[in-house]
Amino acid sequence: MEETLKIITGQGFWSPLLWLAAALGILLLAFFLWSRGRREYKRGTEQELPFLSGERAEDPRVGASHLYWGFVEALKPFLNGLRDWHSGVITDYVGWFVVILVVVLLLVL
Amino acid sequence: MNRWLATGAFCIAAAFLILGAVALRPFGQPARTEMDDYFNRYSQPEVAANNAVTAIVFDYRGYDTLGEATVLFTAVTGVALILRRVRK
Amino acid sequence: MSVHAPILAIAVPLLGGFAAPLLARIHRKVRDLWVLLVVFFSGACVGYVAAHILSSGIWVYVLGARNPQETLAPGGFPIRIMLTVDAMSAFMGLIAGFLALVAFPFALKYIPEEEGKTLALTLSLLLLAGILGLAYTGDLFNFFVFLEVTSIAACGIIGFRTWISRAPEAAFKTMVLFSLSGLFFLLASAFLYGEYGALNLAYLSAQIKGTLVDKLALALFLAGLIMKVAAAPVHFWAPDAYGEAPAAKTLLLVVNTQVSLYGLWRVLFTLYGGALSAGVGWLVTSLGLLTMVVAAFMALVQVDLGRLVAYGAVSQIGYMMLGVGVGLVTLAGRPDYGFVAMKGGIFHMLNDALTVGLLFLCVGAVEWTKGTRDLRELGGLGHGLPGVALCFLLASLALAGIPPLNGFASKILIYEGSFRLSPILAAVAVLASILLLAVFARAFHGAFLGPRAEVKEGLPWVFLLSMGALAVGILVLGLVPGFFVEELVAPAAKALWHGRALYLAAVLGG
Amino acid sequence: MIGNLPFVVCMILVALGLWTLIAKRNLVKLVIGMSLVTSGVNLFLVSLGYVRGGIPPIYTYAPAAAPMVLPTPQALTLTSIVIGVATTALMLAFVVVIYRHKGTLDVRKIRDLRG
């Protein structure tokens, strides 16, 4: 029974049920901390409304691409190079096939 | 893609293909023929067919031919699918 | 009848494909019933074969012989085509069977009648038959024939939506690359035939000594199959194909890729197991790393939900190649960690089939409801489609390797095994996983979160059933991975890792 | 070496087809290139079966005591030819539909799917 629930990885083991138990413990701790918070904010007033950078936001949606905008922006040259690599021209794709064929040939022979 | 990279890779690949063709056993002198000798010898007693090729196509390797018929059927179905009329 | 189970699993879908256009002329309900019957029968055969093989070893079935186990002609060489099903083939067949059982009911609802449903169902049945034929065959030329069956059927399915220009374009590109890969496979088989006068995999494996022609054939095999599995420098067809095919059919395309991966392992471990240098292992490993990183970065910048998920699927191929590649590198010494990595790579094939399949079904449901897949236009679907949103979240977490889901269970095996070989491998793999988590966080946010969006009412219950089946599979595989690793994956990995001698003995005797 | 000239010719045919696929810009020419590769592989397969001085492996009115060529490559080539025909037909169908949508056959203009 013990063996069927966990995976032996050679250096240790991975048991999802144990992990779930730990996660449950942490969740309980979090709930405990949360329950000790203040409850006296006024419902139905402007305290509930969303604000964006101190401004009252009309459409509080944050676009999905803004989630890690800086990361993508910093990698822009690299990513653009990658996109150009996927040029959409079928002859290029065949060319890459020939390249991989040559790589394999040189490696095997 | 860089044209020179493609050309160079192509030249090397072609050279290796020709090298392989040269390194193969001489033309017209198969090295190992047990399987084919068996087919030539036994296609008449076993399958009762004078034509050894047909005996192979439909009996010894009949399963391949089923796959081949499937390929043709698939291609015709595919052509019918691609060239069909869709009201959109 | 049970003697014939392996061939029935392949032949019945073939017959079903031939007969489906005829039955559609009688009534479409008859056709739907027939398709379901065929798929269930095939699935049952696959399950029976797997159960039998796991309990009693390799199953050889000689086609057209007087006795299904009569492998050799008088004189000691195989003449007929034979199916040689070992634990790895059975594992692959199980994946294909399970996904087909999920995909076909979904497809019956998903594809409208007036868009050529009969043709699409026929092609799908033939694709399923081709996949199972690839998984079970023990003959090189037969492998080529079924490779072409899957190629042509897959390309027909990719070009299904002919009314938009992108689908035929993707199909044409895929077709050129698939045909090339098939032809190079055939060329390699021809070289081996010219050298040894045989086509049987086990017989050739016993003959191969590593001459120049053998090595050339190995290179041609590798180049062809690497293209077919969508590894990095030649993966360009995969996002096009996955993205443009109807979502319900993309599941079968994913399995098609995996069965090509199986063919790669078969060629490397069984056919060339005795004459393989570590360089090939390093090639597979490094291509795997390149694939996962490139695909994860490309997924980062996609705005089309289908294409984004497709790049995610490509990156998963990299993990399988990394896991089994580590096994290939260490094949000479066979240390423990090599086997751990192999187990991880092969377990990941099953996990990838489930998670990517579920993601594509979710994409299909989103497109069915909204008619678009553009992330810039989607949003707020989580209110109207809570089930779909939940499934998408589950699958994307599993794909990114978040515990306790199944993706983590296989990835930790890969991380551990590859870390022992070189820590850099594991580091790159973890990096790619983090990137994928970022990608799918954006996808989930963009499609499902935000203010409530209008949705078309009445998502068919079959959609939710299919997605639920895959979601349950993900949870079960994640929560009790040990059982599946020990019972299914370890025998399959062992069949590649240690099983070459057994494979040869099953065919050649002794 | 020089005796292997038929094999070399087949390989040259394969290479020419590959070059067509790399260098040409017209979709129909790509299909032709694919057919060239197919023909090269088929010729290679069938030439593998030749035995010097051999006759066809058919016993109907066969001359006695002559060696027969190997039948397996012929069977394989038959299968492979049909597969090549099927592939060509499907690819041409795609080309027709692409032309109807885009009005061009230039590969550099047919790249909606990129990036």
Place this chain on the structure above:
Amino acid sequence: MTVVVRTITRVLLPISLVFGGYVIMHGHLTPGGGFQGGAVAASGLALVLVAFGVERLAGKKGLLSVLESLGGVAFAALGFLGLGVTFFANVLAGSGGLFGHPVPYGPNPGDLNTAGTLPLMNWAVGFKVLAGLGAVVLLFGLFGGEK
């Protein structure tokens, strides 16, 4: 097409169909077989399409599709026939019944009533190839014709 082409087609169509049938029928005795014979017969069909226009045969698309499916089903069913022994076993060869005459080893003039399931499979495949190739040519012609 011109009257010359039409007249020649009228002459050549029966010839190609008969020759295709001959190639299929003698597949197990002489060079040829189902695929080759089917392709020969399909060339006659293609000739008709070229000479008389696709519209003449536009209604036959369903027939060709049914014929092709039937050929495929028949071929697969002949494979299933051997299931008493193994899939694709040639159970009729040498059994004495239909196509069941035994053949001794060595050159002979050829006997049509031999080779078991082979002639049947040849016919199934021949019809399938005829219908399949005909359908492909017809589909291309119809697609090009409409605007």
